[in-house]
Amino acid sequence: MDMLVTLIQAAVAFGTVIMFGCVGEILTEKSGSLNLGVPGIMYIGGIASLAGTFLYERSTENPSTFVCLVLALVCGIVGSMLAGLLFGFLTITLRANQNVCGLALTIFGTGIGNFFGGSLNKLAGGVGQISVPTTSAAFRARIPFLADLGVFGDIFFQYGWMVFAVIVIAILLHFFLNRTNTGLNLRAVGENPATADAAGINVTKYQYLSVCIGAAITGLGGVYYVMDYIKGTWANDGSIEKLGWLALALVIFTTWKPLNSIWGAYVFGVLYWAYYYIPGLTRSSQELFKMLPYVVTIVVLVFISVRNKKENLGPAHLGRSYFREER
């Protein structure tokens, strides 16, 4: 029983990181932009918020929890939005190839993250010395009473507030895409920009906004990872990158529906950690189980393509740039 509870807790924490990435990427892709820079954006979001709060906590005797919280979020969002803006400028305005720009952004973001992560460690006095205790505590605070409800509390409430925030964001995004006129226009841009253009929709504006806001949400995944998942420190081990790619796989797994990402992310979490909780695995057989999330993604892809239902496919114009005068 205890093992099951810890597995679920690990899966939820893990799922939260990739759910941020997935929800942000769904918003981006709905405008027809395939941003493969998710891992890079997560790195940038994470390091930006860590750098901001680290410098603040170092400069004052008694850091205020509120300022820490706001600073972490603002730095993370601004950093990742700038990364999104860069991607948008390259692919929307300059019409560069989206795949190449996305991959470049991943490499760029990884570099930035690890470079500044190393610098911060040096400032803090050595590898692994960096810490932002006040901010991390603010992110990891549990809801009083609810978290103490025995097994029930352990499964549902033994988490920081961002775990719940991402669920709210996913629901809001679902509502926005499917119930509002703006959401309808956005989906039209991703499906058929020429049609949207002829209907008087400002295609460029929609693309920029969705790429930037999508990147901001993705970047929050990095913030959660740094502040809560690894408790306010920095690890140069590339694990954010792995999570970023899983977030991209999750987008396909959810068939571009934000609501599916809520359970999908946790399923990925369970599959990812399953090897740890299955008894009798050797080191080499563990590796087989680590493949599970990817195997499931492939199975889902096959299933979707066999069912061949247009609603389950990605936006029709995904990955291509739009140029009005082209015929």
Add this chain to the structure above:
Amino acid sequence: METKTAIRLSHVTKTFGPVVANNDVSLEIRHGEILSLLGENGSGKTTLMNMLSGIYYPDSGTIYVNDEEVTISSPKDAFDCGIGMIHQHFKLVDVFSAAENVILGIDEKCSSKEAEERITDICRKYGFDIDPKQKVYEMSVSQKQTLEIIKVLYRGANILILDEPTAVLTPQETDKLFDIIKNMRDDGKSVIIITHKLHEVLRISDRVSILRRGEYVGTVETKDATALSLTEMMVGKKVELNIDRPEPVDPKLRLEIRNLTVKNSEGFNVLDNVNFDIYSGEILGIAGISGCGQKELLESIAGLQMTAPGSSVMYTAPDADEPVQLLGKNPRQIKNMGISLSFVPEDRLGMGLVGSMGMTDNMMLKSYNEGRSFFTEKKAPKELAERIMQELEVITPGVNTPVRRLSGGNVQKVLVGREIAAGPKVLMTAYAVRGLDINTSYTIYRLLNEQKKAGVAVVYVGEDLDVLMELCDKILVLCGGKLNGIVDAKTSTKEEVGLLMTHLRTEQEEK
């Protein structure tokens, strides 16, 4: 209201570079009438209407809507003037429902339920049959077209422009569309139909305006017009071109086409039971409005097109007695049988040549599997490229310059040169002189005539009737995928061919 015109175009001119698409066109559309805009391909009908719908902006001239001068510089301006255009290629989002497509891009707040009610109202008023909740990808072509019309009406348009609306419809669907158009006219709306189908013009419209080569020819009341009088206005007087036409030498049966039928992906017959023969030493012209099956016809013979069962294309080699079947074989198999077919496709840089490769590499496309060594053999193709460059006066910096960078005329010379160099027995060309200047066009005519004299069976699909009449020996006329007649180019008239192109003969007329 009675005397006012819905739209008046005054001295409108539009040019694209050196090409004059519309020259000093003046035209008016009254309230509550159906006006047909008639003209051959490239006569500027669509360009003219695109200036009303905000896609193009006129170089000079003025547009009046309800007798007031207006500036239409975007589709939105056109909507504000009450003008809505239904394009030939639908602008719809496939995965959206009908209602979602209709409200797309409209700023005003309105719930999808209200939108659906308004759509149902419009449907009831004009007799449309559309379920607002149905997804576009589940709709037939005719339903999609109806949806486009609803989209325009929903935005409050009083003037509707339909660009070749019947091109994709079955006769039954066309009848239904015409009923709808008449309903809209009776409701006081003005409808402009761009078309080149004469019988439809005569059936539906109140007045007909005719354009020819970008110029306005005139407007007639439909009740005073006949198919013949309209054709005359459409094709105009014969132009003297002076293209050589040597007498065919010893024509022999080369290709025998029987019951050729091709279906498109919607199961519609693009080519319907076509029978004819192609002889060596002759130029057979193929005339027809664009999209009447010319492309499918050539591609079927070249082995690029699936044909319906029962179709047959028999080839008789000059030295053989037994004809062989070409259908069901791909171009490689046809080539391996020792049959030399050359095909100059319409899409030069798509199907004909690779734009980013130089002349030499493009020559190799035909001979890449001939070399025996592991490495490519560049010598022969390079010599061929240089020969073509010299003989046909291709203007290019070098044989390795990507052909994409050459002008249209030079690209065509490279393509025709390569196809002729293969020493074909049958040479098929589609719109060989489209977009070329006079000099290059004459070079192409000369090359075709040389092939003809050498005993090659030449097929020339063209759009300029004057050229067809002067260059070809026989002209085969397609109309809606059916063979509508084969005429002798020396004795027939342009009006005769023009009429065959636009007006499908009925059984009685044939007898």
